[in-house]
Amino acid sequence: MTDLTADLTSLGVKEIRDGVARGDFTAREVAEAFNAAVAEAAALNAFIVTTPDHALAAADKVDADRAAGKELGSMAGVPIGMKDLFATYGIQTTAASHILEGFLPRYESTVSSKLWDAGAGMLGKLNLDQFAMGSSNETSYFGNVTSPWRKAGSNAAMSPGGSSGGSSAAVAARIAPAATGTDTGGSIRQPAAFTGICGIKPTYGRCSRWGIVAFASSLDQAGPMARSVEDCAIMLGAMAGFDPKDATSLDMPVPDWEAALNSDLRGKKVGIPREYRMEGTDQAILDSWEQGKAWLKDAGAEIVDVSLPHTKYALPAYYIVAPAEASSNLARYDGVRYGLRELPDGSGLQDMYAATRAAGFGDEVKRRILIGTYVLSAGFYDAYYTQAQKVRALVARDFERAFAECDVILAPTTPTASFPLGSMTDDPLTMYLNDVFAVPASLAGLPAMSVPATLNPDGLPLGLQIVGRPFDEQGVLNAGLAIEQRAGFTARPEKWW
Amino acid sequence: MSNYRIQGATGEWEVVIGLEVHAQVTSNSKLFSGAATAFGAEPNSQVSLIDAAMPGMLPVPNRECIRQAVRTGMAIAAQINTWSRFDRKNYFYADLPQGYQISQLYHPLVGEGSLLIEADEKAGIAEDKIIGIERIHVEQDAGKLMHDQHPTMSYVDLNRAGVALMEIVSKPDMRSPAEAGAYLRKLRAILRYVGSCDGNMEEGSMRADVNVSVRRPDEPFGTRTETKNVNSVRFVMQAIEHEAMRQVDVLESGGTVEQETRLFDPGTGTTRTMRSKEDAHDYRYFPDPDLLPLVLDEDFLAECRASLPELPDAKRKRYIEVLGLSPYNARELTAEVETFARFETLLAETAKAIGKDEPAVATQVANWSLSVAPGVMKALGDEGDPANATAAAQAAILAMQDKGEISGGQAKEIFEIVLKTGRDPAEIAETEGLKQVSDTGAIEAAVDSVIAANADKVEQYRAGKEALFGFFVGQVMKAMQGKANPQLVNQLLKGKLG
Numbered sequence: 001m002t003d004l005t006a007d008l009t010s011l012g013v014k015e016i017r018d019g020v021a022r023g024d025f026t027a028r029e030v031a032e033a034f035n036a037a038v039a040e041a042a043a044l045n046a047f048i049v050t051t052p053d054h055a056l057a058a059a060d061k062v063d064a065d066r067a068a069g070k071e072l073g074s075m076a077g078v079p080i081g082m083k084d085l086f087a088t089y090g091i092q093t094t095a096a097s098h099i100l101e102g103f104l105p106r107y108e109s110t111v112s113s114k115l116w117d118a119g120a121g122m123l124g125k126l127n128l129d130q131f132a133m134g135s136s137n138e139t140s141y142f143g144n145v146t147s148p149w150r151k152a153g154s155n156a157a158m159s160p161g162g163s164s165g166g167s168s169a170a171v172a173a174r175i176a177p178a179a180t181g182t183d184t185g186g187s188i189r190q191p192a193a194f195t196g197i198c199g200i201k202p203t204y205g206r207c208s209r210w211g212i213v214a215f216a217s218s219l220d221q222a223g224p225m226a227r228s229v230e231d232c233a234i235m236l237g238a239m240a241g242f243d244p245k246d247a248t249s250l251d252m253p254v255p256d257w258e259a260a261l262n263s264d265l266r267g268k269k270v271g272i273p274r275e276y277r278m279e280g281t282d283q284a285i286l287d288s289w290e291q292g293k294a295w296l297k298d299a300g301a302e303i304v305d306v307s308l309p310h311t312k313y314a315l316p317a318y319y320i321v322a323p324a325e326a327s328s329n330l331a332r333y334d335g336v337r338y339g340l341r342e343l344p345d346g347s348g349l350q351d352m353y354a355a356t357r358a359a360g361f362g363d364e365v366k367r368r369i370l371i372g373t374y375v376l377s378a379g380f381y382d383a384y385y386t387q388a389q390k391v392r393a394l395v396a397r398d399f400e401r402a403f404a405e406c407d408v409i410l411a412p413t414t415p416t417a418s419f420p421l422g423s424m425t426d427d428p429l430t431m432y433l434n435d436v437f438a439v440p441a442s443l444a445g446l447p448a449m450s451v452p453a454t455l456n457p458d459g460l461p462l463g464l465q466i467v468g469r470p471f472d473e474q475g476v477l478n479a480g481l482a483i484e485q486r487a488g489f490t491a492r493p494e495k496w497w
Numbered sequence: 498m499s500n501y502r503i504q505g506a507t508g509e510w511e512v513v514i515g516l517e518v519h520a521q522v523t524s525n526s527k528l529f530s531g532a533a534t535a536f537g538a539e540p541n542s543q544v545s546l547i548d549a550a551m552p553g554m555l556p557v558p559n560r561e562c563i564r565q566a567v568r569t570g571m572a573i574a575a576q577i578n579t580w581s582r583f584d585r586k587n588y589f590y591a592d593l594p595q596g597y598q599i600s601q602l603y604h605p606l607v608g609e610g611s612l613l614i615e616a617d618e619k620a621g622i623a624e625d626k627i628i629g630i631e632r633i634h635v636e637q638d639a640g641k642l643m644h645d646q647h648p649t650m651s652y653v654d655l656n657r658a659g660v661a662l663m664e665i666v667s668k669p670d671m672r673s674p675a676e677a678g679a680y681l682r683k684l685r686a687i688l689r690y691v692g693s694c695d696g697n698m699e700e701g702s703m704r705a706d707v708n709v710s711v712r713r714p715d716e717p718f719g720t721r722t723e724t725k726n727v728n729s730v731r732f733v734m735q736a737i738e739h740e741a742m743r744q745v746d747v748l749e750s751g752g753t754v755e756q757e758t759r760l761f762d763p764g765t766g767t768t769r770t771m772r773s774k775e776d777a778h779d780y781r782y783f784p785d786p787d788l789l790p791l792v793l794d795e796d797f798l799a800e801c802r803a804s805l806p807e808l809p810d811a812k813r814k815r816y817i818e819v820l821g822l823s824p825y826n827a828r829e830l831t832a833e834v835e836t837f838a839r840f841e842t843l844l845a846e847t848a849k850a851i852g853k854d855e856p857a858v859a860t861q862v863a864n865w866s867l868s869v870a871p872g873v874m875k876a877l878g879d880e881g882d883p884a885n886a887t888a889a890a891q892a893a894i895l896a897m898q899d900k901g902e903i904s905g906g907q908a909k910e911i912f913e914i915v916l917k918t919g920r921d922p923a924e925i926a927e928t929e930g931l932k933q934v935s936d937t938g939a940i941e942a943a944v945d946s947v948i949a950a951n952a953d954k955v956e957q958y959r960a961g962k963e964a965l966f967g968f969f970v971g972q973v974m975k976a977m978q979g980k981a982n983p984q985l986v987n988q989l990l991k992g993k994l995g
Contacts, residue, residue: 086553087551087552087553093552095552100552103552105551105552105553106546107546107551109553209553209555210553210554210555211553211554212553213552213553214552214553214787216786217786217787218786244557245555245557246555246557247555247556247557247558247787247788247789248787248788248789324783325786327587327781328585328587328596328597328781328783330596331587331589331595331596331597332550332552332594332595332596334589334591334596336591336594336653337549337550337551337594337653338551349590349591349651350589353589373781376587376781376782376783377779377781378779378781381781381782381783385783
């Protein structure tokens with residue numbers, strides 16, 4: 001039994017789904033194995049709450065359906081982790097904040113509903129940076145997540161990336177075969193890169209935002225995090241689709257990405273953006289980028305140089321647009337209707353707002369609310385917000401022009417590998433730089449993926465990023481698959497937890 | 498030109514008025530959620546997850562609300578912007594669950610238009626005047642705080658939160674309380690014609706923010722104040738009057754008018770400071786990132802246009818030019834939806850009953866509708882049941898009158914019985930003896946006996962004293978107990994007297 005458990009938790013989405021369908025093992029066995037692995041991994045602090053019963057119930061349903069000869073969904077029997085930014089019916093949904101601690105939604109997000117409909121079950125709600133604001137998973141009210149990875153020869157606790165750090169840690173540690181993430185400015189790709197897994201942010205609008213606690217509405221996108229490109233394709237297929245409840249949702253059919261996976265890149269052009277060659281980028285990252293080019297060339301693609309001239313303005317623009325939207329999106333957490341309420345003796349409405357929000361939000365959230373409030377205020381709006389929107393349009397135009405010359409763009413996902421927890425908490429600007437390669441695709445709403453490439457000399461994973469044209473998730477996944485096949489990335493963190 | 502002037506101690510002052518009218522859009526559900534909008538429901542019974550701003554909830558525009566605003570824009574001949582956008586107006590208040598109101602600051606749905614207020618001597622409006630309308634935008638209403646439910650806490654009712662409002666912003670084109678009143682009444686009529694707002698000011702479905710400033714005639718605009726949420730035409734006029742006087746007093750005593758937001762107190766008819774410019778909110782408007790720009794296509798616009806009814810000005814013109822009504826009658830009949838609807842139904846019924854076309858009977862029907870029928874109903878008071886005043890019954894009365902079967906006086910008497918009992922007018926005329934005699938033989942006999950009995954007067958008449966004709970008519974009518982058809986009496990008398 002122990003052996004079987006170990007075997008089952010090493011399986012990915014496709015292997016579990018197909019194994020359950022074939023009858024190699026039952027969905028319940030899979031759920032039990034992962035529930036046990038989750039219970040053992042408390043040291044990672046990847047989950048805010050665990051929901052073993054949810055996973056078991058979903059598994060039993062799949063087993064019963066299979067026994068009854070019913071058709072099984074694309075995620076049938078796969079227990080997943082759910083980033084705690086997705087509202088889940090009757091299960092605490094906090095965005096890793098104190099202000100929403102204990103909040104039990106009476107609704108289910110569109111994306112999680114679709115996953116349950118596809119036969120997935122839930123292992124628990126995954127930790128994250130508070131309100132998805134952070135790149136290291138250190139802003140959670142429920143404590144930081146610790147990466148399962150460690151530097152060679154060191155016991156220092158490392159960052160799993162952020163904001164989807166619970167997701168990346170859980171998938172890398174094999175306590176979940178896959179997890180949902182959300183990406184506003186790199187929050188799927190950066191943690192995926194830090195932990196040696198795959199993660200894709202689809203085109204803005206592919207996945208409904210309904211029921212996802214909003215950070216920056218014009219940027220937020222849900223996506224899957226898993227250990228293979230194919231698993232990402234399967235899970236994205238279950239998550240995506242038009243939703244009339246989200247006015248920004250794409251009213252387009254969802255292609256069968258899994259079926260159309262093809263790593264033969266003959267006839268495809270891969271663009272290398274020269275502006276991504278930035279100072280401060282690790283040599284190992286630059287080396288892996290070179291390696292990536294060689295792999296894609298080997299897969300038949302032609303490598304071309306492209307220019308994205310406004311790249312250096314993307315990060316500052318992002319740190320205006322995202323906080324501006326966040327400052328407004330987070331105004332609803334006011335202590336009036338749900339969540340935390342701090343009502344000091346004799347206080348009025350304004351005092352209640354101040355006390356509730358002071359106690360309910362962490363420092364990074366407050367910082368971004370302040371930035372956002374400032375850039376939208378009278379007299380500064382044009383200089384900041386309007387200007388940032390212009391930059392955003394220019395960044396999008398850069399990509400449009402580049403995609404006239406290539407089919408996908410290859411770049412590093414991050415400028416460095418994972419860093420020790422606590423090493424950057426006093427330096428928010430350096431922390432923000434982590435997303436320098438991820439943010440441009442977010443501003444342009446483009447599909448982008450991180451795929452593990454190699455380990456750096458410290459034994460930490462490095463990821464490569466592929467950015468595609470709007471709606472061309474297939475092109476991104478195919479290039480990702482070509483890299484995956486050539487990288488042969490099989491490294492996994494040694495279990496210390 | 499308005500000649501309304503405030504006579505100050507130091508000379509004349511002109512008042513400059515602009516109105517921002519908030520009109521609740523008539524629709525079954527809210528602007529961005531599916532929750533119902535009925536007035537008077539139990540507190541918090543019409544609140545969706547979106548209205549309560551639960552985490553992760555998203556607004557989706559309600560097409561019907563947009564349609565109603567576009568139709569309203571078309572009704573004031575305004576520019577319809579086929580590309581518009583929603584903005585967030587950010588501020589904290591307990592009746593505003595999202596912490597922002599979704600509104601349209603930068604790119605409103607409807608651009609410039611105008612409406613006509615008509616000359617009204619009695620109200621002091623010398624001539625017709627066009628009032629410019631700056632824009633109409635759509636936005637969410639807020640909820641309501643209830644302060645009387647608990648000794649130390651306020652309760653929040655979110656039923657109204659998220660209901661669609663049109664904010665209709667006039668230009669500063671009005672120069673007297675009367676013009677502002679006329680503008681409001683006209684706007685209300687247009688909204689009700691179009692069906693985009695029920696115009697019910699008591700229930701709060703229409704309220705006005707009143708911008709007032711004063712200046713010396715022909716000088717530049719003065720500093721304005723804004724008096725919020727005034728909810729009747731009379732109050733708006735009172736607020737203007739009071740606020741203008743107050744500003745004149747301030748200026749004449751050497752002070753300056755502060756740009757500020759004020760509140761109207763209906764009890765005293767006065768305004769007072771709500772918040773000064775220094776306390777003004779910084780609303781941090783920015784485009785709502787949850788919503789895409791609103792793009793209207795030609796089909797949508799064509800449908801909106803096609804669904805517009807005949808509007809007040811066009812109807813009034815038609816009543817005068819086609820139906821031949823007096824300008825007064827035309828204005829009265831077109832002022833309210835109910836009035837013209839009743840009139841047009843009765844007109845059609847009457848024309849059918851008489852067998853003539855509508856213009857031929859329109860004046861008769863108009864006089865009946867505006868003066869005769871209301872007079873009878875008023876005199877009758879509670880004894881009459883308005884439900885009995887069907888178009889069919891009234892048309893039957895008018896037709897009998899038109900054919901000479903009954904006199905005007907008999908028409909009123911019959912209508913009175915109809916109102917009391919709901920009986921059939923023809924049956925009443927028959928049973929109650931309320932018919933004129935149109936029997937030529939009977940009238941002729943009466944004429945003959947009157948002529949015979951008044952030989953001397955007949956002689957005088959024939960000698961040229963034509964004024965005596967009325968005497969003969971009176972005598973014949975008396976002999977007929979007032980029931981003779983006067984036309985026949987005239988006709989026969991003329992013939993016999995030669």
